[in-house]
Amino acid sequence: MALSDTIGIDIGGANTKVASASGEARSLYLPLWRDNDLAGELQRIRDEFQPKHVGVVITGELADAFKNKKEGICSIASSVNSVFPRPCYLNVRGQFTRQIAESEASLYAASNWTASAVFVSRRVTDCIFVDLGSTTCDVIPIRDGKPAAKTTDFERLRERELIYTGALRTNIATILRLVTLNGDKYWLASELFAIAADAHRVLGNISAEDYACDTPDARSRDLEACYRRIARVLLCDVDELGRKNARDVARQVERAQIDELAQVLAFQARKHDLNAVVGAGIGEFLIAKAASKVRLECHLLSQQYGRELSKVFPAFAVANLAHDAFQR
Numbered sequence: 001m002a003l004s005d006t007i008g009i010d011i012g013g014a015n016t017k018v019a020s021a022s023g024e025a026r027s028l029y030l031p032l033w034r035d036n037d038l039a040g041e042l043q044r045i046r047d048e049f050q051p052k053h054v055g056v057v058i059t060g061e062l063a064d065a066f067k068n069k070k071e072g073i074c075s076i077a078s079s080v081n082s083v084f085p086r087p088c089y090l091n092v093r094g095q096f097t098r099q100i101a102e103s104e105a106s107l108y109a110a111s112n113w114t115a116s117a118v119f120v121s122r123r124v125t126d127c128i129f130v131d132l133g134s135t136t137c138d139v140i141p142i143r144d145g146k147p148a149a150k151t152t153d154f155e156r157l158r159e160r161e162l163i164y165t166g167a168l169r170t171n172i173a174t175i176l177r178l179v180t181l182n183g184d185k186y187w188l189a190s191e192l193f194a195i196a197a198d199a200h201r202v203l204g205n206i207s208a209e210d211y212a213c214d215t216p217d218a219r220s221r222d223l224e225a226c227y228r229r230i231a232r233v234l235l236c237d238v239d240e241l242g243r244k245n246a247r248d249v250a251r252q253v254e255r256a257q258i259d260e261l262a263q264v265l266a267f268q269a270r271k272h273d274l275n276a277v278v279g280a281g282i283g284e285f286l287i288a289k290a291a292s293k294v295r296l297e298c299h300l301l302s303q304q305y306g307r308e309l310s311k312v313f314p315a316f317a318v319a320n321l322a323h324d325a326f327q328r
Contacts, residue, residue, distance in 0.1 A: 004022040006020065006055065007049050007051040007315075008319030011076050012135075014031050015027055015028065015133075017314065018312065025312045025316065026045070027212065039082050039083055042082075055319055056318065057108075057314055058072075058077070058089070059109075059110050061110070070102065070105040073105040077100045090111055091107040094147075096325050107151075114151075115314045116140075120317075121146060121147055128141055128269065128276070128296070131279075132279070132287055133168075133282060133283065133311075134282060135164075135166040135169045139160065148272060166283065168195065169196070170195060171195055172188070172193070173188045173191065173233060175256050175257060182245075194232060195229075197210075198229045199253040202226050202230065203247070203251065215229070234249070254286070261286060262290040262294045265296055266294040274296075277298045279301065284310060288300060
């Protein structure tokens with residue numbers, strides 16, 4: 001069976017990511033909290049890739065369109081089942097099943113990190129796997145070839161295996177409470193005026209194409225608009241704050257994200273006696289800087305698989321895991 005015959009799909013709350021086991025990749029901004037046509041998008045994916053086998057992980061169960069996780073899992077699975085004849089779903093125990101029983105729906109919630117960690121653990125037996133995406137950051141210790149993380153987001157938040165910060169969608173006012181400009185401290189307005197994508201766009205860390213989410217003001221993703229949104233966090237227009245100060249705010253956002261991740265990496269390295277990081281996601285640039293800060297060896301998966309696959313790594317991972325499962 002050719003690698004191209006199998007695709008993986010990671011259905012998240014904001015993005016649906018697709019990859020073939022052979023390395024083709026797509027990412028679709030499809031916020032599930034709005035009226036959307038998930039089944040229609042999946043049909044387009046089917047028509048483009050024409051796969052014989054499909055592996056699926058689900059991470060969009062907390063979208064506001066659903067009253068609880070069970071409803072979210074079952075609704076998403078229903079859309080998948082309506083398009084693909086025999087998909088297989090990966091649960092947080094690393095097991096594939098053809099159907100999701102309603103009584104076991106919780107085992108499939110936020111399962112994308114499982115695919116990535118299991119795939120990586122077959123190649124790197126001892127490391128901290130980090131996937132920093134648009135919204136969240138998974139920090140998964142891998143020891144003796146096995147992921148050592150908890151299996152629910154609730155537990156992973158406690159264990160510092162999940163950080164709710166991302167390279168795009170995170171509100172700047174939740175990353176920083178105050179900034180220092182020209183020696184003076186300023187408290188930030190706790191409104192959704194600007195997001196991490198604005199900061200990273202101004203700093204050149206991401207491109208306009210990478211800014212793959214809604215802007216807070218529903219306006220452009222160009223640099224001028226990003227400056228304007230950052231200035232608003234300090235209740236200013238751009239000419240009032242100044243571009244130099246706006247860039248300084250962006251640098252402080254970046255530094256705060258790096259510092260938080262560095263602290264978590266140091267904690268996991270001590271707890272599990274690990275000294276290497278394997279990084280993936282659109283926020284790889286933050287992972288590399290955080291690992292360097294705490295003197296951990298860092299390997300970025302974009303160097304091995306390319307940047308586009310790194311950005312959709314759970315989809316690529318579940319595609320390969322499904323391919324291997326079907327080969328048996």
